[in-house]
Amino acid sequence: MFKKTERQAMYVWLYSMKWKRKLQHYGTIYYSSPKMKYxxxxxxxxxxxxxxxELLTKKYVKRISLAHRKELDEHYVLKTPEDKTEEE
Structure with missing residues (x-):
């Protein structure tokens, strides 16, 4: 059966986008921005x-930052007008 693996997003800034294909070896490329070179x-x-x-040792990598999505609370509660009247 399918087993879920935990993944983390990282942003890799490059000096040149010609090195983008080399990053496929390390993980799955989800998005790339040629204008901002990341x-x-x-x-x-x-x-x-x-x-x-390992990526920080490469000459074509400018810097790396991690995504903060795992730190965010994704459970939201919508308040209806009835809930607002009960609070008052």
Missing amino acids: VMLYVNSSRLAEVQK
Whole structure:
């Protein structure tokens, strides 16, 4: 059966977009911006530290930052007008 693996998004800023194909070796490329010269890359959470360390040694990588989506609370509650009257 299908097993869910935890993944982490990382943004990799490059000096030149010609190195984009090299990043496919490290994870799944989800988005790339030629104008701003960055690639959004999904990596397995278990390999995150080693991939980040290895990418920082590459000459074509300017900097790396991690996405903060895991830190956000994704459970939202909508308030209806009835709920507002009960609070008052």
